[in-house]
Structures are given as structure tokens and as C-alpha cells.
Amino acid sequence: MAIGAFAWTGSVFWGAIEIKGDFTDLTTAVPCLIGVALLLIGFAYSAKALGQSWKRERNFVGFTLFGAAIAAYVSHDLSIAVDVVIVLLTTACGVKALTKHLADPLGNYCLIGIAFFTYPLLYIPLRLPGSDISAEHLDQLLAVPFTTVGMMIFAVGFAQSREKIISTVNALNESKDVIKKMLYTDPDTGLPSRQRQLEWAEELTAAGTPFAIIGIFFRNYSQVYSNFGMQYGNAIVAEFVNALKEILPPGYQLGKSLGMRFSIVATGDIDDAILASFANRIIERMKTPFQLEDAAIMVQVSIGSSTYPDDGVSLADVIRNAYTALTEAEQLGEPAYCRFSEELVKKSQYLHWLDHNLRLAFDRSEFTLHYQPKVDLRDGSCNAVEALIRWTHSEAGSIRPDQFIPRCESNGLIIALGHWIISTAASNAAMWSARGCPMRIAINISVQQLRDPELLPKLHEAQTIAGGLLDFELTESCFMSNDPHFLELISQIRHLKFGIHLDDFGTGYSSLSRLKDLPLTVLKLDRVFVQDIANASRGQKLLRAMIHLARELELQVVAEGVETQEQASFLKAHGVEFAQGWLYARAMPSEDLLAWYSVNGKYDYTAVSDKT
Known part of the structure; x- marks a missing residue:
């Protein structure tokens, strides 16, 4: 479209010259030069394509010039010979340029150049002193066809650009689908991503539909990875996911969360007994080792859950409470299921208090040895x-070693x-x-x-x-x-x-x-x-x-x-x-x-x- 636009602009300026009819007049010379400059910029912009086009079209141009030379020779009249050469070059190259434009954009640049520059190149020498060919004659011969060809090339370029725009829009739509898939699908497991589950849970929350969030942690994945390598690690994750899918009830959507954590958004019957039974089925299933070639690999899991609206009036509360329950299950040191309760919140708050005050205890000299x-x-x-070791807090008093030493080991x-x-x-x-x-x-x-x-x-x-x-x-x-x-x-x-x-x-x-x-x-x-x-x-x-x-x-x-x-x-x-x-x-x-x-x-x- 760029070359068509430049050609159109140049042809418009050149048409203004034809109307003015005087190349030496500044008011016509300036538009002429601007038109030629725009054409040159257009062809320079596509110089590589112009060279490829010339290699393809040089035989055609040669035959056209040969035909024009024969016609000029037969005419025995310089004026008619010039007319024949200009008309044949302009018309033949212009028409084929349009044809090539439709089939192959790279095939037209050379022809466009010939069609557009034949006239300006001949116009100047024919106006030199001693020439008996008038400018009016050239104006009548080429002004309208020249402008028409420029308009047609612009029109074809615009049409092709429209196709390009449509193609680009389609590509963007395809990219949008790819991005959406990347956003909503975990690349390693093919499960719904954390973002997809968050949006689904948001929809359930907005509709007031009760649901549960169940967090599952693959406890010993790092051990499996260290002992068997990435290939076995990926394979065991795939087997683990398939095992979960096999026991997944209707209305339960399994997804991938962060690291080796998986999450389930569950709807339907989600009372405590149902959730506990489902969690125990997962734990029991994982007691059967996964067989990969000659290796029998055990998977250990920790599971925690919370429900909406019982455990939180907002999605953020439910997610936080599910994570709190999962963390408690992890700290039990063995495969276990933990249902969220307010006691866990108090425990979590106490652990946070411990973490903060243990760090302060060093500065306050609150530790002593007995x-x-x-x-x-x-x-x-x-x-x-x-x-x-003994710890006497300035406000809480004496704190037992079995309360703070395990916390020091974990933090x-x-x-x-x-x-x-x-x-x-x-x-x-x-x-x-x-x-x-x-x-x-x-x-x-x-x-x-x-x-x-x-x-x-x-x-x-x-x-x-x-x-x-x-x-x-x-x-x-x-x-x-x-x-x-x-x-x-x-x-x-x-x-x-x-x-x-x-x-x-x-x-x-x-x-x-x-x-x-x-x-x-x-x-x-x-x-x-x-x-x-x-x-x-x-x-x-x-x-x-x-x-x-x-x-x-x-x-x-x-x-x-x-x-x-x-x-x-x-x-x-x-x-x-x-x-x-x-x-x-x-x-x-x-x-x-x-x-x-x-x-x-x-x-x-x-x-x-x-x-x-």
C-alpha cells in the first residue's frame, strides 16, 4: 500500500503541473519536485523488491521497447515516434503492473517505476530549446492516463492493504486465543490454571453458590525429583494427576496452583463429611505406589479445605483459609487432611506472633540458659x-521450649x-x-x-x-x-x-x-x-x-x-x-x-x- 500511496501522491502533484502547464513556473515546479521525491521515496522504501521485480520483468520491458522502436521507425515522424514510445511504455507497464499487483506484489515495482518515470524523464528534454514537440501535446497525451494509473495503483494497494489488515486482525485473534490458552491452561499438566479457577470461583461467589476450595500438596515431589530426575518427576506428576481425575466426583474441578500444589473448586454436596471422605480417598489412593518402569514411587499428600460462605464471605477469605488448613496439614509431618476452623486462625496468628517476637528476643536479651x-x-x-534454653517474654512471661524451639527450626x-x-x-x-x-x-x-x-x-x-x-x-x-x-x-x-x-x-x-x-x-x-x-x-x-x-x-x-x-x-x-x-x-x-x-x-x- 505504501508504494501505491506514494504513486498516487506523485500523480496528483504531476496532474497539477499538467493543469498549470508550465514547468518553469515555481508554483508548478515545486509540486513537480515534491511528486518526484515522493515517488523516489516510495521506490527506495521497496528497493529490494524493486531489484527482484526488475530481474523478473526485464524481458517484458525489452520486448515493449523493441516494439515501440519498430513503431517509431515505421512512423518516420519524431512526434509520432515519441508518442508511440511513451504510450506503449506507460500503458503496457501500467496495465501489467496492475495485473501483477493482484497476483504478486513483488512483481510490479519495476513496472510502476517505468510507467511513472517515462513521462517526467522525457518531459524535460522535450522542453529544451530546439525541440519542436510542444508541452501541450505531451499534456494531452499523458496527463489523464498518468493520473488514472496512479489512482488505480493506489486503489489496488489499498485493497491489498485491506487484505493485510484483515490478515493481521485474524492473526491477532489467533494470538489472543493462544494467550487465553496460556492464561487458562497449565502447560505442564494441561489442567485449568490458577487464574481459570480464580475466575470460576469469582463467578460462584458473585452468584452466591456455595463451593469448597480443596488444596492438595505433593509433599515428597522434591525427593522424587532428586532421586529419579526430571523425566521421572514429570511422569509421576502426570500419573498423580490422572489418579486424582479418576476419583474426582462430578462438580469438582481439578486445577494446578503454585509449585507442587493443586487445587479443586468443588460445588454440589460439600458438607464436612463429604469433603473428609473425599480427602481420605485421595490419601488411601496414594498409599498404592505408582509404577514407572522398574521403580515403585510413593506419593505423599497433604490436603486442606475451606468452604464458601461458611468459612469466608469473600473469595479472598476462602482462599486464605484453605491455605491455612493446608499449611496445618503439611506441618503434621505425614499424609493428612485438615478442615479449616477458627482454631487454626488463632494458631496461625500465634505462630506469626512467635516469629515476630523470637526475632525481638535476641535484641531484648530475653533468652537465658538454665x-x-x-x-x-x-x-x-x-x-x-x-x-x-528458656525464654521469658516481657509481656507473655515464660514460654515453654517445646513451643518456640520447633518454630525456630521451621523459620x-x-x-x-x-x-x-x-x-x-x-x-x-x-x-x-x-x-x-x-x-x-x-x-x-x-x-x-x-x-x-x-x-x-x-x-x-x-x-x-x-x-x-x-x-x-x-x-x-x-x-x-x-x-x-x-x-x-x-x-x-x-x-x-x-x-x-x-x-x-x-x-x-x-x-x-x-x-x-x-x-x-x-x-x-x-x-x-x-x-x-x-x-x-x-x-x-x-x-x-x-x-x-x-x-x-x-x-x-x-x-x-x-x-x-x-x-x-x-x-x-x-x-x-x-x-x-x-x-x-x-x-x-x-x-x-x-x-x-x-x-x-x-x-x-x-x-x-x-x-x-
């Missing part, structure tokens, strides 16, 4: 304690808290030793802390400050890892003269083969077994077996939770070296411990220094 003595059952002396603050405990225990050990009361301090370490790259340097620094009086307590869950780095880390910690204590023995999943490979020095019997000493038939037998195991592994034994003299006597009689519990003392601050020690301490460091 120490519970470990008494030597053989002579009643005390030469070791266990460090236990990442356990690393900072662990560093504080190590440093504080080391300082107290050094202070006690300087005051003539050297006691070993056992500090508890979580699994997350073992992944801290700064742990070993921190322990080395602390043990130096403490004069070698620090020990290291780990729960059985820490020993489940098969990572060689873990075994190397424990060996390095032992090399720093830390005693390695296995805490709460018997309550986890210790493997005897693992125990023999670790550099343990102390085995701690959990209070559960100590409290069962009164059960002569089973409790005592189990304790004797555990004590015997420690003897075979050449480990010292510490019994936790000793509250009665009967328990202490039984443990002493069966060779348990140390005991801690309320029978002797509760956990207490550093200064209170020193006061207790001055009365009950009977310090004998050599009793355990060789072993720990």
Missing part, C-alpha cells in the same frame, strides 16, 4: 550439667539461637572454672544446625573458651542420615574433645549398625523408660537390655527424668553411672546452680574426664 545437674549415682557428686532462627547457646554455655563454663567449680556442659544440637557451615568453627572457638568442658547432645533423628559428610562432621566434633551424647535413646529409630559406627561417648535413657521402672515385668526388663547394650558398646549411661528414690536405686543397682531429674534438682540459672553446687556438689572431675 542448667540441670547430672548426679553421679556412685557417690552423689556432680560434675556435669545439661544446658536448657530458620534455630541457627542463630544455636550460636547464642554455644557461646553462652562456653562463657559460663569458663566462668565456673575460674570460680573453682569446673563442670562439663552438654548442649543440644538440632539436625538443622548440623547443616550450618559455621558450626564447626563456632564449636572450636567455644571449646577453646570453655577449656574443653563442652559436650554435644544429639537426638536419634540426627543419626538417620547416610551422608558421609555427617559422619565426618561428628568425628571432627569428637576430635575437638566434645563428648558425643545420644539423647532420648529408645524413642526414635536408631539402627544398631549405625550406633557402632559413631564416636558416641554417652547414651541417655529417655524418661519414658525410667518412669516405667515400676512395671517389673516389662519396664525393668527393657531398661536392663538397654543398659546392657550400652555396656557392650562401651558407653556411659545417663538416665533422664529420675523423680523417685526407687528409680534411682534400680538404676544404680544395674550400673547406670549418672542420673538427672527432679529428685536432685530442676534446671536453674547459672548463679542458682553455683549456690546449689556449694551445698550438693561434692565435685569429682576425674570420674568422667577420661570418658568424655
Whole structure:
């Protein structure tokens, strides 16, 4: 269309010249030059196409010129010869240009150029002095055809542009469909996207139709991906989706949410019992492993739900509450279903309060270490304690460790808290030793802390400050890892003269083969077994077996939770070296411990220094 527009503009200006009839007149020369310039711009704009067109049409132009030359020669009249050449070139090229325009736009540019420039190129030399061909003659010959050809080329260009516009609009519509599909369809699973489900839920909310949102989390996808790779990961997701579709009731739309979370917008019968039954069917289905080639892969899910309008008067409330329920199910640590309740909101708010105030507690110095003595059952002396963290909030008062330590492990603050405990225990050990009361301090370490790259340097620094009086307590869950780095880390910690204590023995999943490979020095019997000493038939037998195991592994034994003299006597009689519990003392601050020690301490460091 551009070349047609330029040609049309140029022809209009040239037509003005024909009407004026005087090329030398400024008022006609300027439009003429503008017209020629516009034509040149038009052809320059399509220079590449012009070259391609000339290669295609040069034979046609040659034959046209040959015919015109013969006609001019036969005429024996210069005026007639010029007329013949101009008319043939203009007409032949113009007509074929229009024809080619319809069939192939690239085929007409050269012909348009010839048709339009034949006249202006000849017009100037014919007006030179000595020429006997008048301008009026050329005007009469070419003015109207020239302008007509320009109008026709513009018309054809406009028609083609209209087709282009229609084609572009169609392409945009197709692109719109593609974009809509991308917006409303998850590319990995083919399920409705989160956006599509949001819009459907908005429509249900606007209509006042009750519905439920069910969130499903593929709990162990990262484990599957790590062990089997992306190909198996994608395949297991596809199998998982197909399994969900198989048990999906009518009126339940399954969609893909964020990450490995899936969502269901459910309509129809959505009372609590129905939703719980559906969730349990999903959990039961996932107990059957998915078979991919030679691999049997188990899928673990967490499920949470909320309903409109019972759990929220707006869509945002229902979505938030479904997410709250799903988060609660995830924290249970096993495949589970959780229905939203106001109690979950209170719990969520409390956890938010914990997160905020735990961070402030460091700046406010609200953490303290309390120490519970470990008494030597053989002579009643005390030469070791266990460090236990305490938190006293400025407004809420004392907050139990079992409330805030798990939260620190989940929000990442356990690393900072662990560093504080190590440093504080080391300082107290050094202070006690300087005051003539050297006691070993056992500090508890979580699994997350073992992944801290700064742990070993921190322990080395602390043990130096403490004069070698620090020990290291780990729960059985820490020993489940098969990572060689873990075994190397424990060996390095032992090399720093830390005693390695296995805490709460018997309550986890210790493997005897693992125990023999670790550099343990102390085995701690959990209070559960100590409290069962009164059960002569089973409790005592189990304790004797555990004590015997420690003897075979050449480990010292510490019994936790000793509250009665009967328990202490039984443990002493069966060779348990140390005991801690309320029978002797509760956990207490550093200064209170020193006061207790001055009365009950009977310090004998050599009793355990060789072993720990």
C-alpha cells in the first residue's frame, strides 16, 4: 500500500503541473519536485523488491521497447515516434503492473517505476530549446492516463492493504486465543490454571453458590525429583494427576496452583463429611505406589479445605483459609487432611506472633540458659550439667521450649539461637572454672544446625573458651542420615574433645549398625523408660537390655527424668553411672546452680574426664 500511496501522491502533484502547464513556473515546479521525491521515496522504501521485480520483468520491458522502436521507425515522424514510445511504455507497464499487483506484489515495482518515470524523464528534454514537440501535446497525451494509473495503483494497494489488515486482525485473534490458552491452561499438566479457577470461583461467589476450595500438596515431589530426575518427576506428576481425575466426583474441578500444589473448586454436596471422605480417598489412593518402569514411587499428600460462605464471605477469605488448613496439614509431618476452623486462625496468628517476637528476643536479651545437674549415682557428686534454653517474654512471661524451639527450626532462627547457646554455655563454663567449680556442659544440637557451615568453627572457638568442658547432645533423628559428610562432621566434633551424647535413646529409630559406627561417648535413657521402672515385668526388663547394650558398646549411661528414690536405686543397682531429674534438682540459672553446687556438689572431675 505504501508504494501505491506514494504513486498516487506523485500523480496528483504531476496532474497539477499538467493543469498549470508550465514547468518553469515555481508554483508548478515545486509540486513537480515534491511528486518526484515522493515517488523516489516510495521506490527506495521497496528497493529490494524493486531489484527482484526488475530481474523478473526485464524481458517484458525489452520486448515493449523493441516494439515501440519498430513503431517509431515505421512512423518516420519524431512526434509520432515519441508518442508511440511513451504510450506503449506507460500503458503496457501500467496495465501489467496492475495485473501483477493482484497476483504478486513483488512483481510490479519495476513496472510502476517505468510507467511513472517515462513521462517526467522525457518531459524535460522535450522542453529544451530546439525541440519542436510542444508541452501541450505531451499534456494531452499523458496527463489523464498518468493520473488514472496512479489512482488505480493506489486503489489496488489499498485493497491489498485491506487484505493485510484483515490478515493481521485474524492473526491477532489467533494470538489472543493462544494467550487465553496460556492464561487458562497449565502447560505442564494441561489442567485449568490458577487464574481459570480464580475466575470460576469469582463467578460462584458473585452468584452466591456455595463451593469448597480443596488444596492438595505433593509433599515428597522434591525427593522424587532428586532421586529419579526430571523425566521421572514429570511422569509421576502426570500419573498423580490422572489418579486424582479418576476419583474426582462430578462438580469438582481439578486445577494446578503454585509449585507442587493443586487445587479443586468443588460445588454440589460439600458438607464436612463429604469433603473428609473425599480427602481420605485421595490419601488411601496414594498409599498404592505408582509404577514407572522398574521403580515403585510413593506419593505423599497433604490436603486442606475451606468452604464458601461458611468459612469466608469473600473469595479472598476462602482462599486464605484453605491455605491455612493446608499449611496445618503439611506441618503434621505425614499424609493428612485438615478442615479449616477458627482454631487454626488463632494458631496461625500465634505462630506469626512467635516469629515476630523470637526475632525481638535476641535484641531484648530475653533468652537465658538454665542448667540441670547430672548426679553421679556412685557417690552423689556432680560434675556435669545439661544446658536448657528458656525464654521469658516481657509481656507473655515464660514460654515453654517445646513451643518456640520447633518454630525456630521451621523459620530458620534455630541457627542463630544455636550460636547464642554455644557461646553462652562456653562463657559460663569458663566462668565456673575460674570460680573453682569446673563442670562439663552438654548442649543440644538440632539436625538443622548440623547443616550450618559455621558450626564447626563456632564449636572450636567455644571449646577453646570453655577449656574443653563442652559436650554435644544429639537426638536419634540426627543419626538417620547416610551422608558421609555427617559422619565426618561428628568425628571432627569428637576430635575437638566434645563428648558425643545420644539423647532420648529408645524413642526414635536408631539402627544398631549405625550406633557402632559413631564416636558416641554417652547414651541417655529417655524418661519414658525410667518412669516405667515400676512395671517389673516389662519396664525393668527393657531398661536392663538397654543398659546392657550400652555396656557392650562401651558407653556411659545417663538416665533422664529420675523423680523417685526407687528409680534411682534400680538404676544404680544395674550400673547406670549418672542420673538427672527432679529428685536432685530442676534446671536453674547459672548463679542458682553455683549456690546449689556449694551445698550438693561434692565435685569429682576425674570420674568422667577420661570418658568424655
